[in-house]
Amino acid sequence: MNMPPAPRVIARTARLRLREIGPDDAGFIVELLNQPDFLRHIGDRGVRDPGQALAWLHDGPAASYARHGHGLWLVETLDEAPVALGLCGLVAREGLPAPDLGFAFLPQHYGRGYAFEAAEAVLAHARDALGLDRVLAIVVADNARSIALLRRLGLEPDGTVTLPGQAQELLLFRTPDPG
Template sequence: MLKPDGMPQSPRLRFRLPELSDAAFYQSLMSDPDYIRFIADRGITSIEAARAYIDEKVLPDFEENEGVGLWIIAEKDSDDPVGLCGLVVRDGLDMPDLGYAFHKDHRGKGYAQEAAKAIIAFARSELGLSQLCAITHPENARSSALLMKIGFQPNGQKSLPKIEGIADYFVADLQSLS
């Protein structure tokens, strides 16, 4: 991947790098039962654990992957974090994975779709990528529906290192998406 010059852009949301001061948000998001069920149980049960996760996992991922990862998504009006969205480089996948997770208080507002579309545009224009993939838990119907709504096509299932069980696998041709 090429190191991007900027951040993804969207009308209502601001993308920014995670900071240690985001630990309370991470702890709240990652201890949500839906996050644990559909994404993973990272054991983030305290602010200290969230701070360590940001410092030891999240920020190094951005450095290792040339400036891309899961950005904090904040409302432009309030600057309050509402979720995470970005690109994940995973062992076992041939291309970057569109990933997202939104806090339970901010679901159903169209933020995931808006953020995902911004990531698609960014991946195409800033990174020069022609394809992205995405994975979801097989029982996460909302996430699967969102991916198909924004142009991803189901492409079977994958068993990946560091992920328990089987994931539904989706691929998008970025050149054909608007």
């Protein structure tokens, strides 16, 4: 029997593993993408069942891994039986001149430092493994929790941006200039 390859691990931290999202994660993707906070702050991706999650994975993260060498990665605990906590990674978006840091976690994992730990690992991977000297982040103005996280990570406000085909103005953050 031909088994699919195990998803590639991108980074490990003291408590977390960040890895590529695989087909076995479809149920988790359905749960995460339909959380009220995800829908309010990020948007409705139209993913309601595992089949739609697989299509989202194929057209989104997996396509980004192949095209850009990065994308959204699954964040899970390092336990023997890992628990999926959320997504964190780099997204190449039309209308932005550099990849942006994206993250979303299940609400039961808020307030434990997982998003900060994962985002720090993503920024280190962007700098050290991918050679990126600039990472952006976009956020809706009323998402105080994410804005606070971006500031804690050291990202700096850089005005606003409206992405192509969108009406909503977003706050733009960037990593500090090197040097």
